[in-house]
Amino acid sequence: MIALTGSGEKLFPRPVCYGAWKELPFTGSVVYEKNREEIMDLYPLWNSMRIAAISCVLVFFCGIFLAYYAAKLPSAVKGILDVVLTLPMVLPPTVCGYFLLLIFGARRPLGRFLAEYGIKFTMTWYGGILAAAVVAFPLMYRTARGAFESFDETLAYSGQTLGLSNTYIFWRIRMPACRQGILAGTVLAFARALGEYGATSMLIGYTPGKTATISTTVYQLWRTNDNAGAFRWVMINVAISAVVLLAVNMLEMRQKRVVRRKI
Numbered sequence: 001m002i003a004l005t006g007s008g009e010k011l012f013p014r015p016v017c018y019g020a021w022k023e024l025p026f027t028g029s030v031v032y033e034k035n036r037e038e039i040m041d042l043y044p045l046w047n048s049m050r051i052a053a054i055s056c057v058l059v060f061f062c063g064i065f066l067a068y069y070a071a072k073l074p075s076a077v078k079g080i081l082d083v084v085l086t087l088p089m090v091l092p093p094t095v096c097g098y099f100l101l102l103i104f105g106a107r108r109p110l111g112r113f114l115a116e117y118g119i120k121f122t123m124t125w126y127g128g129i130l131a132a133a134v135v136a137f138p139l140m141y142r143t144a145r146g147a148f149e150s151f152d153e154t155l156a157y158s159g160q161t162l163g164l165s166n167t168y169i170f171w172r173i174r175m176p177a178c179r180q181g182i183l184a185g186t187v188l189a190f191a192r193a194l195g196e197y198g199a200t201s202m203l204i205g206y207t208p209g210k211t212a213t214i215s216t217t218v219y220q221l222w223r224t225n226d227n228a229g230a231f232r233w234v235m236i237n238v239a240i241s242a243v244v245l246l247a248v249n250m251l252e253m254r255q256k257r258v259v260r261r262k263i
Contacts, residue, residue: 043209044217045236047125051213052194055132059189062133063140064182068170070141071148089138093198096134100203104130125211127204132193139192140185147181148174180252187248191241 070081088096104121105111114120121127151174159169175182197215204211206220214237221230 041208044212044214044233047128047211048194048213048215049240051125051128051132051200052190055129055136055193056186056190058129058133059137059140059193060186063137063144063185063189067141067145068148071145085141086138088134089142093135093196093200094202097131097199097202100131100134100199104203122203123205123207123211125204128196128200128211128213131199131203132196135196135199136189136192139188143181143185143188144178147178147185150181151177183248183251187244191244194240195237 066081066085070078070085073081101122102108103110104114104127106115106120106122111120111122121130155173155177156169159173160166164173195215196213197219200213201216201219206212206216212220214233218230218233218237221227221233
């Protein structure tokens, strides 16, 4: 039996379990009697999936936009821009998290300014979106830029001679021709965001039911000698990543069959 208190639950959250309310005889006290079979708290899975999905959407559009215009820049300017945009890919994730704390920390000018409008990236679940997007962005940017650079510009010029707008050419001609690189970058960015630990732990920490992700939960369970629980979450992460990669491979094989039939 676990006696419930008002403030004690907030400080020491109880594990998720099956049970029922029960009134003790003679005392009138109400307690929560749990069954022996505990269930797994799935909040880290939900939190990791929404952080990875939202950050992947942000990285998708930002990566495509910057990659498209970077491909048109002179070589010298492109080289400098590449260093700035791909630096998070080679830096340790904890260093990226440290820089994010320097910028968005509660005691930093930008952090205090955003706090006045109720926006706080430290110790909040949506701060994980920022951390995951920063770390996953270089993967999307580099693959998309490579795809755009290999695009045959004569197709775009032919569309212009037919009076097609640049927007139409981009979404109906350029993007379909570069879809393999774009798809690869999107999958890599999602997988990287899903498994992000260093920058996420630096910026949002670990709070059960609030900021916990799969990666931070694995570390916390391992740190408390719960190897069985940590292994379960590891297998969940591996299963999700395998399903995503399998789906991408199936799409690529389907696309190749369609191309062969047209030929």
